[in-house]
Amino acid sequence: MAYSAMMKKAVGQVRGALAEAGIRRQDSRFAEHGEHAPAADAPTVLVACSGGRDSMALAAVSHIVCAMLGVHCGAVIVDHRLQPGSGEVARLAAARCKGLGLDPVIVRVIDVKAIESGRSVEDAARQARYEAIVEAASDLHASAVLLAHTRDDQAETVLMDVLTRSAGIDALAGMPSAFVRGDIRFIRPFLDVTRAQTTAICRELGIEWWDDPTNGDAFETDEPLPQHYPLRSRVRHTLMPYLSGFFNGDVPAHLAQAARVASADRDFLELETDDLYRQAVRFKVDGAAAVMRVDALFEAHSAIRRRTIARVLARLDVPFSLRHVLSIEALVTDWHGQGAVSLPSGYSVNRQKHVIRVCKNGFYANCGCTGQD
Structure with a gap:
């Protein structure tokens, strides 16, 4: 054929x-x-x-x-x-x-x-x-x-992440072309x-x-989707065509190209983060708690320090935002005896002298998050 x-x-x-x-x-x-x-x-x-x-x-x-x-x-x-x-x-x-x-x-x-x-x-x-x-x-x-x-999905992801997540280079880089999750390679x-x-x-x-009805394909191209439709559907159907018309160009293509450029920068930052992660982080009780060394985090560049903190939270499967990461970073760089940082899913983060501990609430004694190192 x-x-x-x-x-x-x-x-x-x-x-x-x-x-x-x-x-x-x-x-x-x-x-x-x-x-x-x-x-x-x-x-x-x-x-x-x-x-x-x-x-x-x-x-x-x-x-x-x-x-x-x-x-x-x-x-x-x-x-x-x-x-x-x-x-x-x-x-x-x-x-x-x-x-x-x-x-x-x-x-x-x-x-x-x-x-x-x-x-x-x-x-x-x-x-x-x-x-x-x-x-x-x-x-x-x-x-x-x-x-x-697709390329359209990538452009939509970049646009949504830049406007809603405040995630820096990761937002610009969009979705990676390959990644590993649960020991399985996704491409x-x-x-x-x-x-x-x-x-x-x-x-x-x-x-x-x-065709998923939540995509809004039943609506006319010049008819905005109602607010109760998923954000991605509204970006795809309403916002992206508007931007392409406003700039008189192929906005999805430009955003996808920007993602390819930014992904190289993200890859470099991830390599740098690997080193600090290995040096500063250890887990206890099958990953239910983490301990981070303050001295190693303090010496690192803020970009790498924040990525390391975010990686720890992701490893523990804790939903988090930039606000949470910055609050935990303050335990390293602006320590004045402040209390614990509360996280979703029942986790909290405490500094105890030279270490920062991420623990499930109510399990401090069992997860090794009490005492001193």
């Missing part, structure tokens, strides 16, 4: 992303014409599929690429049960993935409402989704999970592919998809 230039670009993006992860052609047979079955012990790649146009396009392209490489290609579908009919949406997505040839195709059902609060519904759903995907990927010993975030091969292109890929291959 002769592919369009757009399809060839998408194939190249997926193939390049897998190569960067060390997933390459398994045998010379797969350079030859014809269909060849992957070996039983060949790597497995999973596509996280919602059934939408982006993830269906990624599923199709990934299956093509994996067939070229002699790699197993499957899919994992998560039913959040947040909308009526979500089970049917998941069933259709699974059927379409199987129809494309993906195998295995796994559907995981999660209960977002059962997750401990302290986060928005969107954040809680995201956390639960990743946990379900990590579990499925671990069960299958998958080498990687592919996520279908975003479509960050240079637009939503219009994934739509065109689906149409070229005759693939049907599901």
